[in-house]
Amino acid sequence: MSVQAPTRAAATESCARAPVGLLAELTHRCPLQCPYCSNPLALERAAGELPTEAWLDVLAQAADLGILQLHLSGGEPTVRRDLEDIVAQAAKVGLYSNLITSAVTLTRERLERLAARGLDHVQISIQDADAINADRIARYQDGHGKKLEVAGWVRALGMPLTINAPIHRQNVASLPAIIELATSLGAQRLEVAHVQYYGWALQNRQALMPTRAQVLASAELVEAARERLKGILVIDFVVPDYYARRPKPCMGGWGRGIMNVTPSGKVLPCHAAETITGLVFDNVRERRLRDIWLASDAFQAFRGTAWMREPCRSCDLREVDWGGCRCQAFAFAGAAAEADPACDKSSLHAAFTRVAETEAATPATAFVYRKPGGSAPARGTIGAD
């Protein structure tokens, strides 16, 4: 007898054709300004956001399509005043709801209302275990303390809690304290997520990139903590692929399991897909979710293996990692159908790794903080702000 994650189970035709997760980016508005934000540099304004009814319809369509998990994200999803109605709709149509929040705008009363409307799980991000550094990275005063308070409310309400900690050169030394903090908060899950270099993180890569030694040390720390905290804290570990030999199976494969709806209703195979110029994305205002999933140009573009060039096309691992990340291939190799440079079979792999090694070896430049206004935001400072 066994219980397996479905990714490892034999995928039936119906299973392969139905997405598992919907990442609903309700808004790009956020009180924090984290320099590694995965949102695009061109942030959507409030006026361009989908109205409540459109989101309720998207969730009904998602459940009908076979989606099981709903990730309510942003930006900061709690800035939407209709979040309660969206959560209630998720419960009604049978989607497992996960609130991905910075927590700084939540009140206890609102959290209680969300729980009462059927919210299943809360994920709170932290920027460090050290409050001063955490607030400097998020550029939000007293944010860290507020997060800890909200985490306590989540547990007091009997809800499951995940702590998400994006890791980079300016907080990697705090990893033992971060693991300790997640445990003391009563979290069941901790995501130790080395920053992935897209969007704002790519803009800030030099200021964020850890050394190879730091990455290896963090992996060893996580491995030891997993053993020590077995049955108490599940730790998911995301490595930065600049130091990898094989690429990550990005999104579990393009158009294989995940759909992402942006604040304005565009439907993407991954949250960074808009960086690939030339792809056209359908909008839920104009096309049904099922039709977009099955037939849209953007989802078909890199689905399966037929689009692959060498070295991917003849690689034994092509249905393991699905060629890695299309956005990274586009950004580094200039074409999304090229091999992900994170793979050591890519002709660009050595150059790719050298970028990380060089950047990590030089003193960090100032953060470009995430804020509306696109690619020319005000520059931050290093050290206490």
Add this chain to the structure above:
Amino acid sequence: MSGVEQPRRTIIGASSAPALPRHIKLRHDAARDRWMILAPERVFTPDAVAIAVLKLCDGARTVDQIAGELAQAYNAPEETILGDIIAMLQGLADKGVVVV
């Protein structure tokens, strides 16, 4: 954070009375015609035996009793089933899918 009890590892034994916590959902998925366990950031696909066990995890029955019921239903030796079930439930407890 006062008042929040520090979590400890759940250990499953023959006298444990396992249950699924409120936030874990064992659900039949119509789109795929199979049973799914929905958990935070996880979806598990239990096999037929795991489903049979989980359906009996009501917080009242002990693991001993569950093994007895399944031994009858599957006409199998109870000791073997008991050992298998404890191992399976311990694995699920370590994933946060069952509590006692």
